[in-house]
Amino acid sequence: MLPDIELDQQSFEEIVEDAKKQIAKVYPRWTNYNEADPGITFLELFSWLKEMQQYHLNQIGEKNQRKFLKLLGVWPAPMEPAKALLHLWQVEEDTTLLQREQFCADTIPFETTNLHQLVKAKLMVLQSHFSKEKREFWLSHWDQGAEFYFLPFGTEPCVGNHFCMGFDSPLPVQTSFSLYVCVFQNYPVQRNKIREDSSFYPLAKLRWEYWTASGWKQAKVLKDESHEFLQNGFVELQLPEPMTQGQEGLFWLRVVLEENWYEIPVVFTGIYTNMLPVVQCNTLADYQDFAAGGQTHLQIPLNHRLGKDVKFLAKKQDGYKKIQAPSVVQTFQEDGTWLAQLELEEDTKEVRALYQDVHYSAYLQLAIGNGFPKQKYQIKMDNILSSHLEIMVEEADGLWHCWQQVKDFDASFPESRHFCFEESSGMVSFGDCEHGMAPVGPVYLVRAVASEGIDGNVKQQQISTCLRKLPVAHISNHWVAAGGKQPETLQECFMRARASLRQCKRAVTDEDYQQQVKNAPGLMIQNCRCVSSAQLYQGEVAGEENTVHIVVQSFSKEKREKLNEGYYRNLYALLDRCRLMGTKVRVLSPEYIGITIFAEIRIRPYYQQAHQMIQKTVEDFFDTAKWVFGNPVQYSTLYGVIDRLECVLSVDSLAIDAKGANISRNRSGDVLLPPNGLVYLNSAQYHLSDGE
Numbered sequence: 205m206l207p208d209i210e211l212d213q214q215s216f217e218e219i220v221e222d223a224k225k226q227i228a229k230v231y232p233r234w235t236n237y238n239e240a241d242p243g244i245t246f247l248e249l250f251s252w253l254k255e256m257q258q259y260h261l262n263q264i265g266e267k268n269q270r271k272f273l274k275l276l277g278v279w280p281a282p283m284e285p286a287k288a289l290l291h292l293w294q295v296e297e298d299t300t301l302l303q304r305e306q307f308c309a310d311t312i313p314f315e316t317t318n319l320h321q322l323v324k325a326k327l328m329v330l331q332s333h334f335s336k337e338k339r340e341f342w343l344s345h346w347d348q349g350a351e352f353y354f355l356p357f358g359t360e361p362c363v364g365n366h367f368c369m370g371f372d373s374p375l376p377v378q379t380s381f382s383l384y385v386c387v388f389q390n391y392p393v394q395r396n397k398i399r400e401d402s403s404f405y406p407l408a409k410l411r412w413e414y415w416t417a418s419g420w421k422q423a424k425v426l427k428d429e430s431h432e433f434l435q436n437g438f439v440e441l442q443l444p445e446p447m448t449q450g451q452e453g454l455f456w457l458r459v460v461l462e463e464n465w466y467e468i469p470v471v472f473t474g475i476y477t478n479m480l481p482v483v484q485c486n487t488l489a490d491y492q493d494f495a496a497g498g499q500t501h502l503q504i505p506l507n508h509r510l511g512k513d514v515k516f517l518a519k520k521q522d523g524y525k526k527i528q529a530p531s532v533v534q535t536f537q538e539d540g541t542w543l544a545q546l547e548l549e550e551d552t553k554e555v556r557a558l559y560q561d562v563h564y565s566a567y568l569q570l571a572i573g574n575g576f577p578k579q580k581y582q583i584k585m586d587n588i589l590s591s592h593l594e595i596m597v598e599e600a601d602g603l604w605h606c607w608q609q610v611k612d613f614d615a616s617f618p619e620s621r622h623f624c625f626e627e628s629s630g631m632v633s634f635g636d637c638e639h640g641m642a643p644v645g646p647v648y649l650v651r652a653v654a655s656e657g658i659d660g661n662v663k664q665q666q667i668s669t670c671l672r673k674l675p676v677a678h679i680s681n682h683w684v685a686a687g688g689k690q691p692e693t694l695q696e697c698f699m700r701a702r703a704s705l706r707q708c709k710r711a712v713t714d715e716d717y718q719q720q721v722k723n724a725p726g727l728m729i730q731n732c733r734c735v736s737s738a739q740l741y742q743g744e745v746a747g748e749e750n751t752v753h754i755v756v757q758s759f760s761k762e763k764r765e766k767l768n769e770g771y772y773r774n775l776y777a778l779l780d781r782c783r784l785m786g787t788k789v790r791v792l793s794p795e796y797i798g799i800t801i802f803a804e805i806r807i808r809p810y811y812q813q814a815h816q817m818i819q820k821t822v823e824d825f826f827d828t829a830k831w832v833f834g835n836p837v838q839y840s841t842l843y844g845v846i847d848r849l850e851c852v853l854s855v856d857s858l859a860i861d862a863k864g865a866n867i868s869r870n871r872s873g874d875v876l877l878p879p880n881g882l883v884y885l886n887s888a889q890y891h892l893s894d895g896e
């Protein structure tokens with residue numbers, strides 16, 4: 205943990221008093237401590253100098269604070285735009301949304317990030333097929349955004365179980381489209397989030413199919429953010445052939461469970477077509493790169509909201525050359541996009557299309573560089589995101605060159621095309637010709653995106669309009685927009701740095717291993733504990749030297765199942781990345797020990813619910829979720845738990861029976877469990893009699 209060091213700890217008066225106390229030791233004959241004494245005047249003068257020196261030593265400027273953070277590998281986080289899920293329903297025809305298509309919540313803009321395909325097909329019914337049964341859920345009366353509960357593979361998922369989705373019209377062919385799946389997650393133990401950068405082995409294998417004239421054909425799964433229905437996410441699909449009308453006059457998609465390692469059954473709370481991820485931002489300038497491959501004639505589809513006003517650059521060896529107007533012809537297409545036809549030189553490898561919002565075109569030329577060191581220019585547009593800011597300079601050689609954004613110029617060379625951007629002030633700064641080049645020529649913003657930050661966290665049902673007219677009846681966000689943040693202050697950054705130092709990234713101690721397992725992506729970990737080889741093998745540890753044994757209990761509803769193959773694969777892969785070199789890891793399943801209780805109890809008069817009270821107390825005592833691995837079942841403890849109940853007068857007899865592997869007893873009648881043992885209450889019998 206980073207310590208808070210305070211150098212200015214004494215006030216002027218405290219320094220003077222400490223100095224006066226030292227006079228008697230240094231010069232005992234000095235007895236006049238009044239302010240009129242010349243010696244005291246000098247003492248106060250030097251005390252004032254010391255207090256001023258301490259004050260200045262304790263002041264650390266912003267520049268130094270940023271350097272200290274850099275030593276830790278941490279920088280203040282920039283502004284973050286809010287994100288939302290936007291649902292469009294009652295679509296009249298299949299439509300392709302452009303990149304950076306803009307929707308609005310009043311005056312706050314939200315944009316798509318990629319091309320999206322809206323489908324006319326409406327999801328009508330869900331069918332689940334398991335154990336020779338079929339269950340249906342019709343969506344005709346389902347309120348969009350409301351939750352329902354549907355088990356696609358039944359309460360006991362098995363290989364071969366499948367569910368079907370019936371649509372009222374065919375889905376598009378050779379065009380990617382997506383479904384958004386909402387999965388029930390409100391369990392006592394939460395499933396850990398599966399991040400995009402995490403290595404995760406799926407807990408199931410699914411096969412997506414669709415009905416054609418020749419039967420079921422396999423669909424292409426381009427992306428699955430739900431990871432086989434473990435969490436909410438998009439499933440992006442593509443159909444190679446046309447769909448054919450099937451049973452009940454509908455067009456069918458089918459999902460077959462080929463491999464199953466689910467620890468709990470999957471429960472859907474919603475399935476949506478035409479769900480879009482949007483980001484709260486307003487794109488003022490953007491670009492796209494297209495491969496030319498040495499062609500002299502090239503057609504480029506401009507599938508961008510700003511595709512009307514475009515400049516084209518041809519990439520050369522070390523820069524880009526502007527393509528003049530006679531070599532460019534733009535035509536408007538029926539689908540609302542533009543098509544550009546370009547005549548290129550033979551050595552052109554790539555073409556860059558520069559888009560710009562015509563309302564801000566006057567501000568996109570930032571300045572004209574003069575070649576002097578430490579140039580600074582103010583962007584005349586507010587709330588520009590540093591993560592989406594890119595600059596090109598048209599230099600003296602006639603080529604446009606890309607400049608790279610850096611945090612500072614410490615690692616920049618004289619020939620480095622680097623710049624820095626400060627979000628809070630909107631200031632762009634360049635190097636001093638020793639650390640970073642100084643630009644000469646027009647400086648252009650080729651990518652600039654503005655955002656409202658925290659003000660973009662709008663409530664549900666607020667995003668309702670689109671700038672472009674779409675064949676859509678309803679547009680809305682069923683959930684709040686979230687994630688919008690203001691730029692991080694230095695104080696907040698230091699707090700985050702302290703927290704990051706406490707994060708467990710390597711496994712050394714038993715606590716480290718347990719923390720890694722509890723945070724394993726995609727898994728639901730009820731409990732885990734490291735046990736020693738001596739405990740596990742009762743002193744026989746041959747061949748188990750330098751091995752970490754960790755017992756892991758997965759969550760399951762009213763079941764006592766051991767770890768399945770999916771859990772083993774994920775846990776071994778996770779621990780292998782964070783263990784020390786030379787250390788072996790062994791993951792163990794719990795050994796469940798069934799406990800049977802027989803008790804003769806005398807109860808106090810007038811307690812009509814005594815049996816229920818005793819039963820609930822004993823069940824809580826043997827709650828598997830609260831039991832610690834390897835803890836013995838102590839006769840005296842259970843006896844005391846029952847005897848202390850208000851309704852119990854006395855416990856006349858108590859018998860404990862246990863069934864399971866590697867259990868034993870001591871003289872007190874306690875049941876001794878193996879290190880990976882967990883108890884559960886198998887049965888309990890109580891003979892109750894009225895007390896006197």
